[in-house]
Amino acid sequence: MSQGENDYAKDLQQLYTVAGKIDEGTQKAESFFSSACIYRVLEDLRKLNERAYTPRLIAIGPLHQEDKHLETPLQHVKLSYTNYLLSRLTPRMKDQLELTAGMKEELAKQQKLKVLQECLAELKTLVDDAKKCYAEEVTLNEETMLIDGCFILEFLYRYHIRTQTKCLAEMKTSIDDAKKCYAEEVTPDEVPERDPIFCNDLTLYTVQRDLVLLENQIPFFVLEKLFRLIVDQIPKRLNNNWLLPDYVGWCYNERMSPLPNSDDSSSSSAKTWYCSPRDSVLGVFRCTTAAEKEEVQSGNSDRRTAKYYHILHNLHEGCLPHDQTKQKNFSFREMPSASELVYAGVKFVPVAGNDMFKFKFSEPKGLFWWCRRARFEIPPLSIHDSTESYLRNLIALEHSCPGVSRHVSSYAGVMDTLVNTDKDIQVLEKAGVLRNHLGATQDATDLFNNLCKEIVFGDYFLDTCSKATEYSKRFWPKNMAHVRRTYFDSPWTFIAFVVGFIAFVISLVGFVRDSIKKV
Structure with a gap:
C-alpha cells in the first residue's frame, strides 16, 4: 500500500472516530438534559x-x-x-x-x-x-x-x-x-x-x-x-380529597411565609379553617378556599393536571403570580437604595395579601402632590435561618432547569438593589417590609448582598423599579433628597442646621434693622 493510501486510510479512520464521538456525545446530552430536572448546583x-x-x-x-x-x-x-x-x-x-x-x-x-x-x-x-x-x-x-x-x-x-x-x-x-x-x-x-x-x-x-x-x-x-x-x-x-401539593403547601406554608398582615381581614375571613396552619399567616403559597376545594372535588381545578418536577419545583410554581409578563430595557442596578428613595420622598408599604411577587410603585397626585409621598409597595418577608438556603435553592433551580421562570432571581435582584447598607435594612424593617430574625442587622444585609452573586436576573418587576428610579431623578424629589441627606440625616446635622438657621435669621434681622436706621 502506497504512502498516499495509508494517509487516506488514517484520515478516514479519524473521520469515523470523530463522527462517532459526536454522535455518542449528542445521545448522552439528549439523554441527560432532554428530561433532566434535578441538577447539581453550579x-x-x-x-x-x-x-x-x-x-x-x-x-x-x-x-x-x-x-x-x-x-x-x-x-x-x-x-x-x-x-x-x-x-x-x-x-x-x-x-x-x-x-x-x-x-x-x-x-x-x-x-x-x-x-x-x-x-x-x-x-x-x-x-x-x-x-x-x-x-x-x-x-x-x-x-x-x-x-x-x-x-x-x-x-x-x-x-x-x-x-x-x-x-x-x-x-x-x-x-x-x-x-x-x-x-x-x-x-x-x-x-x-x-x-x-x-x-x-x-x-x-x-x-x-x-x-x-x-x-x-x-x-x-x-x-x-x-x-x-x-x-x-x-x-x-383526614381531608381525604387532598392532593399531594396540598400536603406540601401545608407543611411549608408557615415555615417559608412572609409577615402576617393585620389589615387584610377580609381575605382571611374568606378562607376556611383547613387552608393554613395559621389563618393569620398569609403564606407564600396560595391557600385553598372553599370554592377552590369544590373545584378540586369536581375535577375542574388545574392542580390535578399541573406538572411538577419535584417538591422544590412545586413550591416555586406555587408562589408565582398570575401575571408573568416580562419587562425589559432597564437594569436593577440603576435603582437607588431604600434609604436614598426615602430621602427622595418615597414611602415603603408592605403589600396586603399573599402574593410574594407583587411590587407596585405609585406617584403622588393631586394639587398638593409636592407635599405628598410616593408609595413603593413590597411583599413583606420574615427572614429566618433557613431563608437564605430556601431562596438560593429556588434561584439554583431557575438557573439549572430550562423553562422555569426566573421570578425569584428577579425578586433577589430588587432586594439586593434596595439593600446596600445596614441603614437600608433598618428602613425596610421600620416600614414593616422586613422582619429580621437573624439577630444582627449586618447578617440580613450580607444575605441580600451575597444572594445575587454569579446569577442572571430575570425580566420581571423592571417597570416598577424603572418608575421608582425616574421619580427619584426628578427635580423636586432629587433636591428634597439632597436636603434631607445633608441637614436631616442625624440629630447632629439637624441641630447644626437649626443653629445655622437661627444665626442666619438673627443676622438678617440685624441687617434689616441697621438698614432701617440708616434710612
Whole structure:
C-alpha cells in the first residue's frame, strides 16, 4: 500500500472516530438534559455558600446517598417512617376480639407485604424514567425510591396530623366542630409519641430544610404514584380529597411565609379553617378556599393536571403570580437604595395579601402632590435561618432547569438593589417590609448582598423599579433628597442646621434693622 493510501486510510479512520464521538456525545446530552430536572448546583453558586445546598440530616435521592456526614442513626428513621406509612393501610382490628394478638399481627404483616409488593412492582416500571430526571448518570432502583418516597409522604402526613390540634386551638374551633369537618377523630395511635423528628424542633426544622434542596430531590411522579397507592387508600383519611401539593403547601406554608398582615381581614375571613396552619399567616403559597376545594372535588381545578418536577419545583410554581409578563430595557442596578428613595420622598408599604411577587410603585397626585409621598409597595418577608438556603435553592433551580421562570432571581435582584447598607435594612424593617430574625442587622444585609452573586436576573418587576428610579431623578424629589441627606440625616446635622438657621435669621434681622436706621 502506497504512502498516499495509508494517509487516506488514517484520515478516514479519524473521520469515523470523530463522527462517532459526536454522535455518542449528542445521545448522552439528549439523554441527560432532554428530561433532566434535578441538577447539581453550579460550582460558582456552591462556592458562595456550600451549606445552603447540602443536606444536614436526611439524604433523598441518589446524589447524596454516599455522604459520610449523613451516615447517622437518623437514616434508619426513613425505614421506620416507611413501615408506619405502609401500616396505615392495614385494617383496624381493635374490636375483633375473636382474633388473638398473634393472629392480628400476622394478618397486619400480610397486608403490609401485599401493599409493599404492589408499590415495588409499580416503581420498577418508573426506574428508567426517574433516572432520566437527573442531569448525570446515577445509581437508582425501586427500593431507594420506595424508602425515600414513603419517608417524605409519611413526614408530610404526620406533619398534617400533628398540626391539627395546634391549628384548631389557635382558631378557637371547638372539637365538636372539628369532628364535623373530618371523616374521623385523630386517634393517638396515628402518630407515635416518641418521634425522633417531631419531638425535637431543631431536627424538624432541619428536615424541612433538607427536603427543599435542589440536589436532595426525587421526581414528583414517583411521589404521586406512591401517594395514589398508599395515602389515597388510607381508611377514613383526614381531608381525604387532598392532593399531594396540598400536603406540601401545608407543611411549608408557615415555615417559608412572609409577615402576617393585620389589615387584610377580609381575605382571611374568606378562607376556611383547613387552608393554613395559621389563618393569620398569609403564606407564600396560595391557600385553598372553599370554592377552590369544590373545584378540586369536581375535577375542574388545574392542580390535578399541573406538572411538577419535584417538591422544590412545586413550591416555586406555587408562589408565582398570575401575571408573568416580562419587562425589559432597564437594569436593577440603576435603582437607588431604600434609604436614598426615602430621602427622595418615597414611602415603603408592605403589600396586603399573599402574593410574594407583587411590587407596585405609585406617584403622588393631586394639587398638593409636592407635599405628598410616593408609595413603593413590597411583599413583606420574615427572614429566618433557613431563608437564605430556601431562596438560593429556588434561584439554583431557575438557573439549572430550562423553562422555569426566573421570578425569584428577579425578586433577589430588587432586594439586593434596595439593600446596600445596614441603614437600608433598618428602613425596610421600620416600614414593616422586613422582619429580621437573624439577630444582627449586618447578617440580613450580607444575605441580600451575597444572594445575587454569579446569577442572571430575570425580566420581571423592571417597570416598577424603572418608575421608582425616574421619580427619584426628578427635580423636586432629587433636591428634597439632597436636603434631607445633608441637614436631616442625624440629630447632629439637624441641630447644626437649626443653629445655622437661627444665626442666619438673627443676622438678617440685624441687617434689616441697621438698614432701617440708616434710612
